[in-house]
Amino acid sequence: MSRDNAKGTPGAGAGPFRNSTILVTGGAGFIGSNFIRTVLSRDDFRGTIVNYDKLTYAGNLSSLVDVEAKHGGSKYFFERGDICDGNKLREVIGRHNITVIVHFAAESHVDRSITGPAAFVETNINGTFQLLETAREVWNKRQDVRFHHVSTDEVYGSLGPTGSFLETTPYDPRSPYSASKAASDHLVRAYYHTYGLPVTLSNCSNNYGPFHFPEKLIPLMILNALEGKPLPVYGDGQNVRDWLYVVDHCEAVWSIVEQGRAGETYNVGGECERKNIEVVLSLCDTLDRLCPVTANPRLAGRKDLGSYRDLITYVADRPGHDRRYAINCDKIKSELGWKQRHTFETGLRETVQWYLDNRAWVDTVRSGEYLKWLDQNYSKRSS
Ligand code: NAD
Numbered sequence: 440m441s442r443d444n445a446k447g448t449p450g451a452g453a454g455p456f457r458n459s460t461i462l463v464t465g466g467a468g469f470i471g472s473n474f475i476r477t478v479l480s481r482d483d484f485r486g487t488i489v490n491y492d493k494l495t496y497a498g499n500l501s502s503l504v505d506v507e508a509k510h511g512g513s514k515y516f517f518e519r520g521d522i523c524d525g526n527k528l529r530e531v532i533g534r535h536n537i538t539v540i541v542h543f544a545a546e547s548h549v550d551r552s553i554t555g556p557a558a559f560v561e562t563n564i565n566g567t568f569q570l571l572e573t574a575r576e577v578w579n580k581r582q583d584v585r586f587h588h589v590s591t592d593e594v595y596g597s598l599g600p601t602g603s604f605l606e607t608t609p610y611d612p613r614s615p616y617s618a619s620k621a622a623s624d625h626l627v628r629a630y631y632h633t634y635g636l637p638v639t640l641s642n643c644s645n646n647y648g649p650f651h652f653p654e655k656l657i658p659l660m661i662l663n664a665l666e667g668k669p670l671p672v673y674g675d676g677q678n679v680r681d682w683l684y685v686v687d688h689c690e691a692v693w694s695i696v697e698q699g700r701a702g703e704t705y706n707v708g709g710e711c712e713r714k715n716i717e718v719v720l721s722l723c724d725t726l727d728r729l730c731p732v733t734a735n736p737r738l739a740g741r742k743d744l745g746s747y748r749d750l751i752t753y754v755a756d757r758p759g760h761d762r763r764y765a766i767n768c769d770k771i772k773s774e775l776g777w778k779q780r781h782t783f784e785t786g787l788r789e790t791v792q793w794y795l796d797n798r799a800w801v802d803t804v805r806s807g808e809y810l811k812w813l814d815q816n817y818s819k820r821s822s
């Protein structure tokens with residue numbers, strides 16, 4: 440299928456949902472906020488987006504101030520709500536005449552699922568169930584609608600040194616986070632087979648980019664480095680992740696919404712495997728170029744630091760730490776014509792520069808609760 444587009448937005452063609460009103464759950468989070476911005480900036484999108492978000496610690500409307508300023512009250516609306524609240528969902532879906540749901544809302548951090556799994560079962564499993572039930576009830580067997588479920592490569596488990604995950608790879612989740620996402624994926628497929636709800640699913644590898652909450656590896660390392668704090672590498676640093684720039688993921692999700700076949704799953708990945716220690720070294724080198732230690736006012740007087748690399752510290756490993764993920768995304772490439780547009784090098788440079796330029800956003804999202812959790816998590820991890 441063609442990605443040709445005279446105005447430069449990928450995936451242009453005769454998509455059925457570009458005039459629709461779309462409910463984006465978790466739209467105030469990292470990927471959800473990038474998705475809303477990406478879709479609303481498309482020349483061919485004439486519809487409306489309703490962002491439905493509970494605003495947990497990970498949800499921040501400060502990630503959407505530009506969207507609100509440009510489209511608020513016309514093409515963009517925010518509704519604060521919990522996906523576990525069926526009454527609220529029914530009311531919002533009915534009032535806005537929603538015909539497409541793109542479901543990002545989740546508890547998303549593996550370390551938090553280890554220290555507090557209950558919220559993961561509640562939001563990721565029960566919340567997805569409530570959303571499916573509400574869609575089934577309100578849409579009442581309509582087929583001109585779409586439910587897209589955003590999932591993760593972690594449901595497939597941990598790889599050895601070779602091979603990659605296919606859409607047909609058996610599920611083998613190993614953390615409370617991935618187990619709860621696997622359960623939600625099974626529910627979504629069950630609603631397709633049992634009730635005929637027109638669903639699609641995507642399972643994506645590790646995202647990075649602007650608006651990434653600073654508990655995850657890449658933003659945590661950037662911000663710790665800039666503040667002269669240790670860069671905590673879990674275990675031996677040899678675990679491998681497959682990195683994808685977040686906007687490339689958003690474009691993949693939109694291409695599935697527009698062109699994907701109901702009932703199908705599409706793997707999405709960066710085809711960019713890196714060991715964790717390689718990622719941290721690349722980040723340090725990028726920071727050394729963009730904001731050298733000697734030019735960083737926060738590090739004035741730190742005679743122990745010649746480079747950000749001097750901050751790298753190995754700490755205790757994450758329990759059950761999956762060794763390697765790698766995604767085979769041939770299906771979405773050949774069937775829908777999607778492809779990654781950022782290399783790891785360009786994406787990482789843009790991301791580091793974004794964090795250098797957006798200190799106010801960082802300060803807003805780092806609430807007291809976030810700092811307390813970070814402190815508790817890392818005090819247990821001393822090397
Ligand atoms: P995030 O933690 O940054 O954002 C989650 C959002 O969901 C937040 O805005 C939060 O307020 C909202 N939310 C949480 N519980 C809610 C509830 N009960 N009701 C309504 N809203 C609620 O997550 P993210 O990194 O943007 O991930 C988004 C989705 O993509 C998740 O489903 C995740 O499993 C999946 N995913 C993430 C990655 C990644 O690398 N970040 C990769 C693959 C898949």
Ligand code: DAU
Nearest residue numbers: 547548549591592593644645654655656671672673678715
């Ligand atoms: O693979 C997709 C998944 O990627 C998503 O489903 C999850 O929502 C997302 O959080 C992410 O999970 P990871 O556990 O892979 O991401 P995280 O950024 O937490 O960690 C990336 C790797 O870096 C992992 O091997 C653990 C390691 N790590 C992480 C942190 C936070 C460290 O070594 N030190 C750290 O401080």
